[in-house]
Every structure is written in C-alpha cells, then in structure tokens.
Amino acid sequence: MGKQHHAEIGEFLASRRARITPDRVGLPVYDAAKRRVPGLRRQEVATLAGLSVDYYTQIERGKVNGISEAVLDAIARALQLDEAERSHLFDLHRSATTSPQRPRPRRTKTIRPMVQRLVDSMTVPAFVRNARHDFVCGNQLAYAFYSPLYPDPLHPDPGQPVNFVRFCFLDPRARDFYPDWEWMADSAVNLLRTDAGRDPYDRGISDLVGELSTRSEEFRVRWAKHNVRLHYTGTKTFHHPVVGDITVTYETMPLPADPGLVLTIYSPEPGTASADAMTLLATWAATHLGETALAADDQAERSPSQRPEQ
Numbered sequence: 001m002g003k004q005h006h007a008e009i010g011e012f013l014a015s016r017r018a019r020i021t022p023d024r025v026g027l028p029v030y031d032a033a034k035r036r037v038p039g040l041r042r043q044e045v046a047t048l049a050g051l052s053v054d055y056y057t058q059i060e061r062g063k064v065n066g067i068s069e070a071v072l073d074a075i076a077r078a079l080q081l082d083e084a085e086r087s088h089l090f091d092l093h094r095s096a097t098t099s100p101q102r103p104r105p106r107r108t109k110t111i112r113p114m115v116q117r118l119v120d121s122m123t124v125p126a127f128v129r130n131a132r133h134d135f136v137c138g139n140q141l142a143y144a145f146y147s148p149l150y151p152d153p154l155h156p157d158p159g160q161p162v163n164f165v166r167f168c169f170l171d172p173r174a175r176d177f178y179p180d181w182e183w184m185a186d187s188a189v190n191l192l193r194t195d196a197g198r199d200p201y202d203r204g205i206s207d208l209v210g211e212l213s214t215r216s217e218e219f220r221v222r223w224a225k226h227n228v229r230l231h232y233t234g235t236k237t238f239h240h241p242v243v244g245d246i247t248v249t250y251e252t253m254p255l256p257a258d259p260g261l262v263l264t265i266y267s268p269e270p271g272t273a274s275a276d277a278m279t280l281l282a283t284w285a286a287t288h289l290g291e292t293a294l295a296a297d298d299q300a301e302r303s304p305s306q307r308p309e310q
Helices: 003-017 042-049 053-060 069-078 083-097 113-120 140-145 164-170 181-198 203-215 217-223 273-301
Strands: 126-129 135-138 233-240 244-254 262-267
Touching: 003 042, 003 053, 003 083, 042 053, 042 069, 053 069, 069 083, 083 181, 113 126, 113 135, 113 262, 126 140, 135 140, 140 273, 164 181, 164 203, 164 217, 181 203, 181 217, 203 217, 244 273
Parallel strands: none
Antiparallel strands: 126 135, 126 262, 233 244, 244 262
C-alpha cells in the first residue's frame, strides 16, 4: 500500500473542511480574526463527528487502518459530504487499506460485439468511454458528434481513441466546442478524480493525470481542489462546427459485465432547434462518414493479390 493513497484521504478531508465555515454547522465563532484556517479546524470536525481530536488528526494524516464504516459515516456527516463525496471517501479508504496485489475487477480492453451492436442500433449519439475517459467505441452519429476531437474531423479514425479530458485542456478547439468551457472543464476533472478514487492503481489514469498536470495549469489547479461528482443524467450544450449549437439530455450507464466501461446516450428534446440540428448532423454523418467507411472497407477487402500490378 503506497503512502500516496493514504495521503489522498488526508488531502481530501482537508479540502472538504476548508470549505465549511463554523456558522454553517452551527458552531459559535468567538474571535474570527484569530482563525488561521478558512473553514473548520480539525478540533471542530472531531467534535461534530464525535471523535477525539487526536484520532481525527491521525486520520487526516493518512493513518486509516482499522477505521470502521461508522467512523467514516460520522466524518461524512460532520463535513456535510454529498453522495459523490461520501462514495469517494469510502473508495479512498478501501484503496488505502487494500493491497494492490489482491484481485481487482478485470478492466475491459476490448469491446464485446454485443456492446457495439447495441450502440449501432441507436438512432441518437451513443458511445462507450473507459475510466480514463477515452472514447472507446460509438455509433456513426456519435463519431460525427465528436468529430472535432479528431485530427481530421471529416475522417475520424475509430482505431485511434481520443480522450475527452485531454481534448478539453490541450486542444484550443475545445473552447469553441464547449460554449460553457469552465463548467465542462470542472466537470471533466471532477469525474476523472471520482474514477481515480475508485481505482488509484489504474496506470492509464495516473499517466493521464501526470501528463495533464505537467502541460495544463488549468487542469492542475482544478485537480488540486479534490472535487468529485457523479454523472448519471443532465443537460449539456455544444457548438458543433457543422450544425452549430445543440443541446442534449444525456444518460450514462456503467456496463457491469465490462468493468470500467460506461455507456452514454445523447438525445435532444423533440421539436426543438437542437432536434433539427441532430437530424442535420445525421445527414452529414451519412454523407461524409459513410463514404469514409465504405472506402475503408473496400481497401481492407483488396488483398495484395487482388490489387492491380504496378
């Protein structure tokens, strides 16, 4: 068990108590001018959780072996953690107290044909991402929707996965594609932090975090905040270079048979300008991406013996 995973708990708890003021939890403040922390002191968290100061201090220092779920629940209540934050705290504790040599769920490396048939059968953008937020597979409309993420938007290559978080922070086109870039950037980091907490030994995630922390100040600042969130349903707005602004409702569903993979579906509200834009995008996809797919299939079918002699 690496010290880094123990430290993660302390950093997370410190970031949570820093955002809560004493008056928010009903504690009196006798001399606000002398307070040296922006939020709660360790002593105050310990009091709210019904723990001794020494015990809570040891927890923030990463000494978490032997801590019960009841203690974690008490700390979560004291810090007013939401569902995502509470789940993240328990994920961090499990990671810090479990040996990496113990069996963990197998991470899916290939897409099962059934999953590909599922996304292909949908008439709206449907795609699958992994825990490090790579676009793993999708239907034709999903590739058209996310064509700006590819070096050649007219010819997105399914064999070269793109990464949503890397695009958001390292590609200048992202600020056009995401009209509310600040919100999207926050969301991308918070989701990645959540997935990292579930499996801190995932080398792909740690490599991505290292790369982005080195190359993007915007990412580095957000990552240091330790914010997390759950991502099941909601609304997003994009600015697609072909069809303009398009607002969609999304649903995300983990694939239990494929640990680490998440299916996402986008659908605009019927009868809206976004629905018209989606129809136009489908036409564009059938014209441009369909021609590309046919050309690729034709090339693959022509073996060296079938090609004309030079």
